[in-house]
Amino acid sequence: MQLLAYLGRRLLFVAPQLVGILLVSFFLLKLIPGDPAVMMLGPFATDDGLARLRAELGLDRSLLEQFLIYLGNVLQGDLGTSWQTTLPVTTDLAQRFPATLELVTLALLLALAIGVPLGVAGARYKKGLLRTTADYYGLFAGALPDFWFGLVLIFLFYTTWALVPAPLGRLDFVILPPPEITGSLLIDSTLAGNWQALRNAAGHLVLPVLTLGLINAGPILKMTQSTMERMLESDFSRYAEMCGLPERVVARKALRNALPSVVTIVSVLYGFLIGGAVLVEIVFSWGGAGQYAVGGVLNADLNPVMGFVLYSAILSLVIYLIVDLIYFAIDPRTR
């Protein structure tokens, strides 16, 4: 009950923030030079045709009017059309968001699998190879440009050793994609029993997931290590030690208490990567949501960018709500 009231309060604050985000992005993007009408009709369009198209698109009205119309459409679930793909933005995003989500989710799982154990080890041992690795991993991973690291992996695993399929999209062209259910190729092809597609999709995922996972393990490691250190030095750990509990048990209890901050950093990374994975998406021709938005910005195609910003804002909202629920489950103090 308490939780529901809390969630209700949260949602109340969210609505004006969403409108603010839409307002700012709308006016910012309207400032970008370039006339969609000219871009759509090409260099040989007549003035008459341009004027007609502008009227059709509502470009001849005042900015405020345009924004209000846009807002009204958004409330009805209409995000407009992208002139590049000539499809409704909702259709485009429904295709591209799952691609990004699958990539980012798997990458973060990998990052967790690397960052948490290494961070715990770094906090438990004061000396030794593990400690040194933990101390410098974050700094080093944070210095790697992800788009370049992806290229290095392509060179090694595709060009040199030919271990993975060509870095072009999520599936080879010759492979029939499974019917879309969840949007995740791994899950969909498993559900359809299409093992060939499953193997191929997994092969395509390996390098981009490695790229993002290895780099983003850094912040997770750092957070785990510093929180773990604090927990191991706190009174409850010292008490457990004095009572003669084995070190493993003490560490496990400490980790349990360090979990909330790990959850926090993962949620922050998740929100960041939805848009931040764009460079890796470009390198691997992933066809994800970030790539779609960047294409929109570079071609004066307003609606896709607005749609992307809106989707990612809502998504990070959902993530924060889920995180709150997880806190509720793992941290008794919130109950």
Added chain:
Amino acid sequence: MAEAPAKGDGAPPGSSATAGGSGGIAFFLALLRARPAYALGYVIVATVVVLAVLAPWVAPYNPVQASPVDFLKPPGWPHVMGTDATGMDIFSRVIYAPRIDLAIALAGTLISAVVGSALGAAAGYYEAQRGIGTFAAGFVMRAADVLQAFPVFVFAIAVVAVLGQSLQSVVIAVAFVNTPIYLRLMRGQVLSIRRMRYVEAAYIAGVSDFGIIRRHVIPNAMAPVLAQLSVNIGWAILLTAALSFIGAGVEAPTPEWGSMIAMGFQSIITGHWWPSIFPGLALAVTVFGFALIGSSVEVLADPARRRALAGELEARRRARLATA
């Protein structure tokens, strides 16, 4: 009397550490000896800067001169790092590049630090006061919320797209993206400093708001900002290179790491790795250098860690003396 209290009885831990015995260049050098990795950071950055400054004399070739006969030569002699698809010498371009990358990153980060800190200091200071101040402070913070709700990279590209593709636009994009970080950092600092005795004393003594912020609040809040600054320059270099990589930053023939990596993108599939690998390596090593410097500054700026380190250094010195 109103001018005195900053280093007086109510002085916060931040200024007492610099005033104490552990300050100065000797301590800094001892720190570098005790933690060679930090020294490595300074060496990396110094090398990159010196090479960039001396580039016209060090570089064996003109960085923008294409030589179609020598395209895609593998690393060797006379092209130490090989040549790219248009026959430009990669080594020359790699050492010219920080002239652009570092300049943009430094300018962008400094602008954001100055603007963000000033706004953050004002927001933090006025937030607790009644009237128009609270309202303005709230407005600034909500604006920062909205700015940060944007995906960083898409926002940066949009800024460049609005302003037109040029060096200045990239600088402004970098500044825009980083300003909220300093805004929040400074606001948090100021909110806690504001409650210190020496600030109350200055207020009672009749020092103006501006005087208090300038003489008492900002100097005491600077340490974490400086630590953030050195970490941030590294990120800014990455962002600059990333913008150029997708073609929204510095344009092609200009030597710049990100655009060089982009130019080598196609060749890497055919096995010509050097046009992309070398500039990326230079970029990663430089950012790593800044990250190391950043963590050394973090230690120096945090009074508790600084004291712990000073104790450790002292213990080591004693141990050395004892064995000698």
